[in-house]
Amino acid sequence: xxxxxxxxxxxxxxxxxxxxxxxxxxxxxxxxxxxxxxxxxxxxxxxxxxxxxxxxxxxxxxxxxxxxxxxxxxxxxxxxxxxxxxxxxxxxxxxxxxxxxxxxxxxxxxxxxxxxxxxxxxxxxxxxxxxxxxxxxxxxxxxxxxxxxxxxxxxxxxxxxxxxxxxxxxxxxxxxxxxxxxxxxxxxxxxxxxxxxxxxxxxxxxxxxxxxxxxxxxxxxxxxxxxxxxxxxxxxxxxxxxxxxxxxxxxxxxxxxxxxxxxxxxxxx
Amino acid sequence: xxxxxxxxxxxxxxxxxxxxxxxxxxxxxxxxxxxxxxxxxxxxxxxxxxxxxxxxxxxxxxxxxxxxxxxxxxxxxxxxxxxxxxxxxxxxxxxxxxxxxxxxxxxxxxxxxxxxxxxxxxxxxxxxxxxxxxxxxxxxxxxxxxxxxxxxxxxxxxxxxxxxxxxxxxxxxxxxxxxxxxxxxxxxxxxxxxxxxxxxxxxxxxxxxxxxxxxxxxxxxxxxxxxxxxxxxxxxxxxxxxxxxxxxxxxxxxxxxxxxxxxxxxxxxxxxxxxxxxxxxxxxxxxxxxxxxx
Ligand SMILES: Nc1ncnc2c1ncn2[C@@H]1O[C@H](COP(=O)(O)OP(=O)(O)OP(=O)(O)O)[C@@H](O)[C@H]1O
Ligand SMILES: [Mg+2]
Numbered sequence: 001x002x003x004x005x006x007x008x009x010x011x012x013x014x015x016x017x018x019x020x021x022x023x024x025x026x027x028x029x030x031x032x033x034x035x036x037x038x039x040x041x042x043x044x045x046x047x048x049x050x051x052x053x054x055x056x057x058x059x060x061x062x063x064x065x066x067x068x069x070x071x072x073x074x075x076x077x078x079x080x081x082x083x084x085x086x087x088x089x090x091x092x093x094x095x096x097x098x099x100x101x102x103x104x105x106x107x108x109x110x111x112x113x114x115x116x117x118x119x120x121x122x123x124x125x126x127x128x129x130x131x132x133x134x135x136x137x138x139x140x141x142x143x144x145x146x147x148x149x150x151x152x153x154x155x156x157x158x159x160x161x162x163x164x165x166x167x168x169x170x171x172x173x174x175x176x177x178x179x180x181x182x183x184x185x186x187x188x189x190x191x192x193x194x195x196x197x198x199x200x201x202x203x204x205x206x207x208x209x210x211x212x213x214x215x216x217x218x219x220x221x222x223x224x225x226x227x228x229x230x231x232x233x234x235x236x237x238x239x240x241x242x243x244x245x246x247x248x249x250x251x252x253x254x255x256x257x258x259x260x261x262x263x264x265x266x267x268x269x
Numbered sequence: 270x271x272x273x274x275x276x277x278x279x280x281x282x283x284x285x286x287x288x289x290x291x292x293x294x295x296x297x298x299x300x301x302x303x304x305x306x307x308x309x310x311x312x313x314x315x316x317x318x319x320x321x322x323x324x325x326x327x328x329x330x331x332x333x334x335x336x337x338x339x340x341x342x343x344x345x346x347x348x349x350x351x352x353x354x355x356x357x358x359x360x361x362x363x364x365x366x367x368x369x370x371x372x373x374x375x376x377x378x379x380x381x382x383x384x385x386x387x388x389x390x391x392x393x394x395x396x397x398x399x400x401x402x403x404x405x406x407x408x409x410x411x412x413x414x415x416x417x418x419x420x421x422x423x424x425x426x427x428x429x430x431x432x433x434x435x436x437x438x439x440x441x442x443x444x445x446x447x448x449x450x451x452x453x454x455x456x457x458x459x460x461x462x463x464x465x466x467x468x469x470x471x472x473x474x475x476x477x478x479x480x481x482x483x484x485x486x487x488x489x490x491x492x493x494x495x496x497x498x499x500x501x502x503x504x505x506x507x508x509x510x511x512x513x514x515x516x517x518x519x520x521x522x523x524x525x526x527x528x529x530x531x532x533x534x535x536x537x538x539x540x541x542x543x544x545x546x547x548x549x550x551x552x553x554x555x556x557x558x559x560x561x562x563x
Contacts, residue, residue: 109327113465151466153485157466168333174462203464203500 002110006008006135008159010038010151012122014143017045018226019214019238020119023139024050025225026242028083032114032195037105037129038088040121041097047087050166051223064101070108073137079228083162084113094127102130106111122173124158133164139172140204142179143194147179152177156204175204182209208241211254212235252268302336302366305354310347316357317551334364336387337379339371349375351382406519458494465490465504478508486526495519509536518551521561533558 007020007090017040024036038046041061045054052198058068063086072084077083086109089096096246109116120131120205132138142152160166168172179195186192199206221223225237233254240250278519282409339349351368358365367385368376376386458477465471465480465486468543478492485499490496490504493511498520509516509531516530523544527536544560551560 103326107328150487153467153487156464157469157485157488160466162461162467199503201503203486 002051002113003115003136003202004106004110004134005115005137005139006120006132007117007133007139008120008128008155009122009134009141010124010128010155011143011148014148015210015216016122016141017049017119017140018220019139019178019180019210020046021050021225022227022235022238023242023245024083024085024115024117025077025080025227027040027115027117027246029227029239030242030246031082032081033112034117035084035109035113035116036117036119037086038119039097040119040126040136041088041092041094041127041134043121043223044088044090047075049220049223050085050225051079053223054085054086054210057142059087059089060105061096061221063090063105064096064098069107076206079224094121094125097126098129102135105132124155125186128155129162130175132159133162135159135163135173136165138175139176139178139207140202140203141178141180142198144179144183144187144195144198149193149198152168152202156202158177176207176245177202178207179209180245181212182254183212184241184255186212189256195211206251208237209246209255210237210241218269249252302334303330303363304336304338305340305358307343307349310339310342310344310349312354315354319357319361319363331362334366335417336366337384338562339367339368339375342371342375345372345375347375350385351379355382355384369461402424403447449520459492467504475511486524492516505529506513514553514556516552519549520551521548523547523549523560528558530558 004015005021005023007016009016017038024034036046036050037060038044039060040046044056044059047056055075058073060073062068063070063073063096074084074086076087079254088106106116118135121127132155140152140156142148159175164174165171177199179198182195183192187194193201195206195209211233211234212245213234214224216231216234218232219229220233226232227235227242229235237254243250259263283340290521307558318397326364330396337354339352342349349371355365365386368379369387371379373490382388410532455456459471459473460479460481461471462481464482465484465488467485470491471480473476473492473494473496475492475493478490478496479497480490480498480500483491484498484502484504484506486503490498490502490511491507492515493516494511495516496508496518498506498518501522501524501525502518503526505527506518506520506525507527507529508518510529512531514531518530524546525537525540526553527534528540529535530551533553533556535558540560544562548563549556549560550563553559
C-alpha cells in the first residue's frame with residue numbers, strides 16, 4: 001500500500017526541500033519506488049537540487065489541468081532508477097492547485113509508487129494545506145530555535161485537526177520529528193536549543209538530527225541529493241533517519257560536540 | 270557514541286475519549302463535505318459518471334458526506350429527481366446529507382427525500398475562533414477590573430496590590446454575591462488525550478477539563494470548572510471562566526504563559542521562579558490567584 005508522506009515545517013528555509021530530496025533518495029536506495037512531488041508552486045526548487053532542472057517540460061499543474069499526462073511530467077532522476085520527481089510550475093501560482101486535482105494526481109501516483117513524498121512550501125497557505133491534506137505520515141522539519149519550534153507546533157495542530165485523516169476521523173497522521181541544521185557546538189554555547197528540549201516541546205517521536213554542514217549546500221549546487229554524497233555527516237545522518245523512519249532501531253549519532261584532537265585541528269578533519 | 274533519547278519505536282499513544290457521566294456531549298465542529306454541483310437538472314449519465322469518479326479515488330470518497338448544491342441551476346422551477354440522486358450516491362458509498370442554494374420549492378421536495386436545507390455558507394474561518402479567544406480574555410480582564418474595584422471599595426485603607434486607578438469610584442457592584450453571576454459547573458468533565466498545539470483552543474463548557482498531554486505555548490485551555498493538566502502546561506489556562514471562584518488549576522509541570530481563575534489572572538512574569546517547572550495547584554484566595562506546590 002503506497003504511503004503519502006508530507007515534509008513540512010511552517011517556517012521557511014529550515015530544510016524541507018533538502019530533506020524531501022534526501023528522504024526520496026534514501027527510500028529509493030532502500031529499494032522503494034519513490035516519487036518526490038514539489039508543492040512549492042511558483043518557486044520550484046526541488047528539480048534544481050535533484051539535478052533534473054533542464055529536463056522539466058511539463059509540471060504538476062499541467063497534469064492537474066489536463067494539459068499533460070502524468071508520465072509526461074514525471075522525471076526519472078539520473079542517480080537512481082526508482083526515484084522520480086514531479087516538478088512544480090514556475091509560471092502559475094498556487095491558486096491553480098485544486099483539491100480534486102491534487103487528489104487525482106496522488107491517487108494515480110499511488111498505483112506506481114511505494115512512497116510519495118510531498119515537499120511542502122513554507123507557511124500555512126494553500127500550497128502547504130494541499131501538501132499535507134492527504135498525508136498518511138508527516139516529517140516535521142525543525143531548526144533548533146524557538147520560532148521554528150513554535151511554527152512546527154502550529155503545523156502539528158493543523159495536521160491533527162484539518163488533514164483528511166482528522167476530518168474523516170481515521171487513524172491520525174503519523175508524525176515524525178527531524179531536526180535540521182543542528183550544531184552541537186552552538187547548543188553548548190547556548191545559541192541553540194538542545195535536541196531533547198525540542199523533542200520535549202513538540203512531543204513527537206524523534207527521527208534524528210541533521211548536522212549543520214557545508215556539504216549540504218555543495219551537494220545541492222551540484223544537483224545531487226545530499227544523502228548520496230557518501231561519507232559526509234549530513235549524508236549519514238539522513239540515512240540513519242530514513243532507517244528509523246522505516247522502523248529500524250539505529251543509535252543516534254551527531255548529537256554531541258567533539259572537540260577536535262591535536263591532529264584533527266592540525267589537518268582540519 | 271550513542272545517546273539515549275526517547276526510544277523512537279515507542280511511538281505515540283492515541284487514546285479514545287473516555288466515558289463521562291453524561292451519555293452525550295455536544296460540540297461545534299467543522300465538517301468537510303463534498304459538494305455536488307448540479308449543472309443540468311436533467312442529470313443525464315449521472316449514475317455512470319459518479320461511479321467512474323468514485324472508482325478513481327475510492328479512499329477519498331468512501332463514506333464522505335455530500336451536499337447537493339443547486340446554485341448553478343438557472344431555472345428555479347426545474348424539477349430535480351432527488352430520489353434518484355440519493356439512490357445513486359448511496360449505492361456508491363457516499364452519504365447525501367442536504368441541499369443548498371436552491372429555491373424554496375426545490376428544498377421542500379428535497380426534504381421529502383430526507384435531504385435537509387443547508388446554510389449557504391459553510392466555512393467558518395479559523396479567525397473566528399481567535400475572536401472568541403480575545404473576547405474571552407477581554408471578559409477575563411473586565412471581570413478582574415470589576416472585582417478589583419469591589420475589593421478596593423470594601424477596604425480602601427488596606428493597601429491593595431493592584432494598581433488603584435479608580436480608588437474613589439462609587440460602589441457599584443456591591444451585591445455581586447447573589448447576583449446569579451455565575452452558574453456552578455456540573456460534575457462531569459471533558460478529557461483530552463492529544464497534545465494541544467499553538468493556535469488551538471479547548472473549552473470545557475459547563476464542566477471540568479482534564480488534559481492528559483502537553484499544552485503548548487500559544488494554546489488556550491479554558492474551562493467553566495477545574496482544569497487538570499498531566500503533561501507540561503506551557504500555554505494559557507483559564508479555569509472558572511464563567512465566574513466560579515472555587516475553580517482550581519492542577520498541573521504537573523507549570524510553565525504557563527497565563528493562569529486565570531474566575532477572571533483573576535497572572536501572566537508568566539508574575540509567577541514566582543520557585544513555582545516554575547513544579548507540580549502545583551492554583552486557586553483563588555482572598556481574590557488573589559494563589560499558587561501552591563503539591
Ligand atoms: N543541514 C544543513 N546544513 C547546512 N545548510 C543546510 C542544511 N539543511 C539545509 N541547508 C540550507 O538551508 C537552505 C534552505 O534549505 P531548503 O531549501 O531545504 O529549505 P526549505 O525549508 O525547503 O525552504 P523553503 O521554505 O524556502 O521551501 C539551503 O540553502 C540549504 O542548502
Ligand atoms: Mg523548499
